[in-house]
Amino acid sequence: MSKLFVSEHPLIQSKMAMLRDAETGAKEFREIIGEVAMLLSYEATRDLPLKEVQVQTPVDVAQCRTIDTKLAIVPILRAGIGMTEGLLRLMPTAKIGHIGLYRDPNTLLPVEYYCKLPADVEERTVFLTDPMLATGGTAEAAIGFLKDKGVKKIIFLCILAAPEGVKKIQEAHPDVDIYAAAYDKCLNDHGYIVPGLGDAGDRIFGTK
Numbered sequence: 001m002s003k004l005f006v007s008e009h010p011l012i013q014s015k016m017a018m019l020r021d022a023e024t025g026a027k028e029f030r031e032i033i034g035e036v037a038m039l040l041s042y043e044a045t046r047d048l049p050l051k052e053v054q055v056q057t058p059v060d061v062a063q064c065r066t067i068d069t070k071l072a073i074v075p076i077l078r079a080g081i082g083m084t085e086g087l088l089r090l091m092p093t094a095k096i097g098h099i100g101l102y103r104d105p106n107t108l109l110p111v112e113y114y115c116k117l118p119a120d121v122e123e124r125t126v127f128l129t130d131p132m133l134a135t136g137g138t139a140e141a142a143i144g145f146l147k148d149k150g151v152k153k154i155i156f157l158c159i160l161a162a163p164e165g166v167k168k169i170q171e172a173h174p175d176v177d178i179y180a181a182a183y184d185k186c187l188n189d190h191g192y193i194v195p196g197l198g199d200a201g202d203r204i205f206g207t208k
């Protein structure tokens with residue numbers, strides 16, 4: 001079964017308090033989403049494969065290790081874009097793909113509208129980002145697209161995870177680990193995470 005990692009880090013906890021606050025405006029919200037994503041990507045990259053390399057220092061030859069896989073960051077549009085910059089800070093050579101999915105507000109089912117991925121995506125370890133894992137329908141579909149393109153290693157990063165979404169991913173994609181900044185208690189009747197932080201996309205882009 002896939003792993004669910006929920007951060008206990010004090011920096012992330014403090015930033016989550018600001019993100020959840022309904023008074024936090026779009027500029028600050030966007031900045032904090034990026035910071036939390038960067039901190040979470042530090043945890044999510046912990047198990048990346050390494051290879052031995054020799055480096056000539058000014059003094060001697062040092063035996064070092066570097067990451068032994070090509071990387072890609074794939075945000076789920078729109079809200080996942082808010083996390084991209086944070087991941088890029090730590091993985092500046094990663095290629096970036098985009099998957100466009102929105103959740104129909106009535107059926108709560110994902111609707112696809114865009115997909116553009118690096119040509120060699122199947123050779124890459126893919127960090128799939130979306131701030132909200134609610135029912136899990138969106139993430140489940142996005143992971144399915146990536147697997148259809150031949151991607152073998154996918155790591156899902158979100159800011160908030162709900163039990164329903166985690167269960168769906170663990171059942172549908174047991175090979176995909178989930179990294180979350182917080183794990184909330186449930187969904188409300190509109191499929192919003194409770195206590196949550198509201199509509200992540202609208203808060204990042206200031207559309208409401």
Ligand SMILES: O=P(O)(O)OC[C@H]1O[C@H](OP(=O)(O)OP(=O)(O)O)[C@H](O)[C@@H]1O
Nearest residue numbers: 077078079102103134135136137138201
């Ligand atoms: O787990 P689920 O129940 O599928 O819900 C989560 C999805 O809903 C939100 O996107 P939204 O549809 O609001 O699109 P947006 O990113 O364009 O705001 C969120 O960013 C996820 O993509």
Ligand SMILES: O=c1cc[nH]c(=O)[nH]1
Nearest residue numbers: 134192193198199200
């Ligand atoms: O709480 C939620 C659930 C889905 N999408 C959001 O943006 N927020």
Ligand SMILES: [Mg+2]
Nearest residue numbers: 199200201202
């Ligand atoms: Mg939204």
